[in-house]
Amino acid sequence: MPAVVVAGARQTGKSTLARQCGPEGRRYLSLDDLDLLDLARRDPDSLVRGAEHVTLSEVQREPGLLSAVKRAIDSDRRPGQFLLTGSANLLMMRRVSESLAGRASYLTLWPMTRQEQLGRGKGGRWEDLIETGDAGWRDLLGAEPADAEDWRALARRGGFPVPAVHLRDAGEREIWFDGYVRTYLERDLQALSSIAALPDFRRLMRAACLRIGGLVNQTALGRDIGLPQPTVNRYLNLLETSYLLVRIPAYSVNRTKRLTKSPKLYWGDTGLALSLAGESEPRGAHLENLVLQSLLAWRDARLGRAEILHWRTTVGEEVDFVIETGDSLLPIEVKATTRPRLRDARHLKTFRDEHGEMARAGLLLHAGTLLEWLGPHALAVPWWRVA
Known part of the structure; x- marks a missing residue:
């Protein structure tokens, strides 16, 4: 898939896992950073334009960013471009209008067994x-x-x-x-x-x-x-x-x-x-x-x-x-x-x-x-x- 979404409760280890996954040099961007969050709201396409192996953390904070991810994938469907993490079930959020259907696989990270x-x-x-x-x-x-x-x-x-x-x-x-x-x-x-x-x-x-x-x-x-x-x-x-x-x-x-x-x-x-x-x-x-x-x-x-x-x-x-x-x-x-x-x-x-x-x-x-x-x-x- 061009994108993988890892979701789960806050503090289950999603960010730690995401930082250790994928090729070396992968960009890591967290919407917990208020400057990045502001940019994601004003110009989401600039965050994902020309992206190659990028991790976007806590994407539930700006659901509109998913539409920009969709547009980027539709122009280039190479697998593994986006790793998204979120502390909420994006498919259950009312404000999320883009599910990345056919473009992403979803994984859930539960607390440690x-x-x-x-x-x-x-x-x-x-x-x-x-x-x-x-x-x-x-x-x-x-x-x-x-x-x-x-x-x-x-x-x-x-x-x-x-x-x-x-x-x-x-x-x-x-x-x-x-x-x-x-x-x-x-x-x-x-x-x-x-x-x-x-x-x-x-x-x-x-x-x-x-x-x-x-x-x-x-x-x-x-x-x-x-x-x-x-x-x-x-x-x-x-x-x-x-x-x-x-x-x-x-x-x-x-x-x-x-x-x-x-x-x-x-x-x-x-x-x-x-x-x-x-x-x-x-x-x-x-x-x-x-x-x-x-x-x-x-x-x-x-x-x-x-x-x-x-x-x-x-x-x-x-x-x-x-x-x-x-x-x-x-x-x-x-x-x-x-x-x-x-x-x-x-x-x-x-x-x-x-x-x-x-x-x-x-x-x-x-x-x-x-x-x-x-x-x-x-x-x-x-x-x-x-x-």
């Missing part, structure tokens, strides 16, 4: 599980040595590189997260949309953090914090556009129904979510969120299409995550228990019974050390052997 924090260039064992028959899962996961880890420590530090890797003290991380939120509210958010009542927005962020793993009910959320439903909808969309909030659609055989069923709410980073909510002790939902972060990093790095969904029936039976690849469904249940039991996997059996040959055996990810089949429908696996 546990495997990446350990120095391994992967997001988990998900692809291995997809490619291996169910009967071979236990041998696959037990063959390699794995480092057990307390999931609560990982949840507290999250996946942003600075607090996850470089800061070891909880107090220092809290200062970092507080500064991150202030910067987001006072600068990044205003670049996306005008928000007059920042205290209301921050209150919604806190309420959303306290509802991790729950179904999204905008009316109830608005009632709890004193905001009308349309405002709640707008604020949630802004958080999702910023890659801070993640909504997981519901699985249904009828793909149209997935758009109408209630999604589940998670955050892009557990450390930030805990800080915003004022919670010192992670809950079971935060372990779910950690597993999801690993799944998202894997999904958005693979070439084949995969969907991450959740499943819930009208009588309350539910499975935390369902990986859909082609005609195959892999259900995953996450429990914070250290002693998984057969009853913990009962909804995995229900899911498999309902979906027949499409459904593979399920995974019961837990906080203990047991790696064993609980029955033909579910393998109990320590979360750290997969995520």
Whole structure:
């Protein structure tokens, strides 16, 4: 492609990655530089005219620059000319009228997974599980040595590189997260949309953090914090556009129904979510969120299409995550228990019974050390052997 767009939340490492990519001598231009931002607004064509291997960072700050990039590409379609980074999902921004369709490929950089924090260039064992028959899962996961880890420590530090890797003290991380939120509210958010009542927005962020793993009910959320439903909808969309909030659609055989069923709410980073909510002790939902972060990093790095969904029936039976690849469904249940039991996997059996040959055996990810089949429908696996 003539252009590659790397998007993700602020401070996930996009600029560091972009500076290290591509041929030596590549020009690097950041719209965080106010002089460059002003030039991009007044004369965007001058920034990209005759460009050969140029990186444009934080392009969401001036969406009009994308039209100039389009014009440059249409006059010269050599691959790899433009590397664009942005701290917002350009395809979800209302002010972006140019998507570079047919001219750019899009990549998402999520916060660091546990495997990446350990120095391994992967997001988990998900692809291995997809490619291996169910009967071979236990041998696959037990063959390699794995480092057990307390999931609560990982949840507290999250996946942003600075607090996850470089800061070891909880107090220092809290200062970092507080500064991150202030910067987001006072600068990044205003670049996306005008928000007059920042205290209301921050209150919604806190309420959303306290509802991790729950179904999204905008009316109830608005009632709890004193905001009308349309405002709640707008604020949630802004958080999702910023890659801070993640909504997981519901699985249904009828793909149209997935758009109408209630999604589940998670955050892009557990450390930030805990800080915003004022919670010192992670809950079971935060372990779910950690597993999801690993799944998202894997999904958005693979070439084949995969969907991450959740499943819930009208009588309350539910499975935390369902990986859909082609005609195959892999259900995953996450429990914070250290002693998984057969009853913990009962909804995995229900899911498999309902979906027949499409459904593979399920995974019961837990906080203990047991790696064993609980029955033909579910393998109990320590979360750290997969995520």
